[in-house]
Amino acid sequence: MEVATRPLIAERILQIEESATLAMAQKSRELQKKGIDIINLSIGEPDFFVPQFIKEAAIRAIEENYSFYPPVAGFPELREAIAKKLLRDNNLVYSPDQIVVSNGAKQAIANAFFAILDPGDEVIIPAPYWVSYTELVKLAGGVPVIINSSIENEFKIFPEQIEEAITSRTRAFIFSSPNNPSGLVYSKEELKEFAQVFAKYPDIYILSDEIYELINFKGKTTSIAEFEEIHKQVIVINGLSKAFAMPGWRIGYSASNPVVAKAIQKVQGQMTSGANTIGQRAAIAALEQDPEASPDLQKMIKAFQERRDYLVQKLIEIEEMIPNHPDGAFYVFPNVELLYGKSLDGFTILNDNDVCMYLLNEAHVALVPGSSFGSPGYIRFSYATSMENLQKAMERIEKALKKLH
Numbered sequence: 555m556e557v558a559t560r561p562l563i564a565e566r567i568l569q570i571e572e573s574a575t576l577a578m579a580q581k582s583r584e585l586q587k588k589g590i591d592i593i594n595l596s597i598g599e600p601d602f603f604v605p606q607f608i609k610e611a612a613i614r615a616i617e618e619n620y621s622f623y624p625p626v627a628g629f630p631e632l633r634e635a636i637a638k639k640l641l642r643d644n645n646l647v648y649s650p651d652q653i654v655v656s657n658g659a660k661q662a663i664a665n666a667f668f669a670i671l672d673p674g675d676e677v678i679i680p681a682p683y684w685v686s687y688t689e690l691v692k693l694a695g696g697v698p699v700i701i702n703s704s705i706e707n708e709f710k711i712f713p714e715q716i717e718e719a720i721t722s723r724t725r726a727f728i729f730s731s732p733n734n735p736s737g738l739v740y741s742k743e744e745l746k747e748f749a750q751v752f753a754k755y756p757d758i759y760i761l762s763d764e765i766y767e768l769i770n771f772k773g774k775t776t777s778i779a780e781f782e783e784i785h786k787q788v789i790v791i792n793g794l795s796k797a798f799a800m801p802g803w804r805i806g807y808s809a810s811n812p813v814v815a816k817a818i819q820k821v822q823g824q825m826t827s828g829a830n831t832i833g834q835r836a837a838i839a840a841l842e843q844d845p846e847a848s849p850d851l852q853k854m855i856k857a858f859q860e861r862r863d864y865l866v867q868k869l870i871e872i873e874e875m876i877p878n879h880p881d882g883a884f885y886v887f888p889n890v891e892l893l894y895g896k897s898l899d900g901f902t903i904l905n906d907n908d909v910c911m912y913l914l915n916e917a918h919v920a921l922v923p924g925s926s927f928g929s930p931g932y933i934r935f936s937y938a939t940s941m942e943n944l945q946k947a948m949e950r951i952e953k954a955l956k957k958l959h
């Protein structure tokens with residue numbers, strides 16, 4: 555019998571990591587299934603239900619037989635609703651044909667990388683970053699170039715750092731504001747400074763991931779696409795998973811210059827033929843409502859803010875974890891290096907992975923290590939869970955940490 559000499563799967567796949575956020579969520583589900591009472595603070599998805607008027611729009615879509623293939627880029631009414639939303643909420647002028655609706659913002663980002671990256675092209679990514687940015691860049695043949703930040707500056711990066719990271723191979727820069735996992739929100743002035751750098755490099759794209767746009771406790775989020783000098787270089791990414799509590803409905807979108815939008819459409823036409831029709835019809839209803847007049851959204855933001863305040867305060871009280879002060883999204887990203895070297899029953903904590911493993915086994919609380927976000931030494935708490943769960947989780951964590959010596 556002949557023996558295979560090649561690995562069973564492609565090198566491209568061997569080079570990428572599994573999504574750490576989804577892997578931890580899966581691990582929690584498996585432990586829960588075994589009867590272990592895990593509190594899952596790993597995945598970033600709102601614990602709220604989809605607002606009733608959005609559900610009704612989906613039910614109507616089923617009854618009206620929206621069961622056929624949609625146009626690849628999305629229903630014209632949805633692309634129109636997105637264009638209006640971008641103008642109403644973000645001061646951005648896009649025509650519907652610049653918008654492509656995808657299976658979540660994740661696919662919108664993947665599409666964009668496939669549309670703009672040639673092999674070896676570099677993509678600058680400030681750390682901490684959302685786990686999928688680096689892996690999607692690699693999948694599309696690109697090379698992630700990481701720039702670091704520090705908790706002392708609330709994980710902000712500065713324009714000089716971007717300038718220093720730019721080479722002749724730089725093709726794109728990707729960031730999120732509000733940020734996952736740090737919750738950092740850039741001000742308009744700070745984004746203007748970034749825009750001034752990119753204006754000097756018209757071949758560089760800026761992927762502006764605005765999925766947490768509406769979960770901002772400081773007020774309105776600015777889009778970097780607002781700055782006229784770089785507007786054509788920006789690919790705006792957004793979706794309905796967070797502010798509309800629709801992560802399982804898988805609706806996201808991109809807005810970009812017409813040439814890129816066409817290329818994104820071409821990629822998507824081969825990959826998925828477009829996003830699910832029921833979710834798209836529901837998204838029209840969701841986006842037509844002004845978020846400032848949405849009681850569901852305002853209730854959710856208030857709850858997130860209370861939980862943020864509680865969690866940060868609690869982490870300040872736990873001396874071994876030093877929290878940041880997030881202004882948006884629903885995460886806190888504390889430093890945990892003071893726990894290194896501590897042990898229990900022969901298990902010694904050496905890094906952020908060990909902190910998460912220890913807290914999973916000893917406190918039954920699921921968290922995600924900072925290394926997965928490019929920032930070792932930190933761990934991510936998602937507070938997209940009830941206050942009751944959060945309080946219970948923090949009691950368990952305090953108890954587990956007291957056992958260490």
Ligand code: PMP
Nearest residue numbers: 658659660684730734793795806
């Ligand atoms: N960007 C960021 C920063 C995220 O946290 C998420 C969450 N999954 C996404 C994009 C993708 O969201 P989705 O695919 O559910 O729209």
Ligand code: GLU
Nearest residue numbers: 573575576596597598734
């Ligand atoms: N974005 C969320 C998170 O960071 C959802 C999971 C994922 O797609 O990564 O936890």
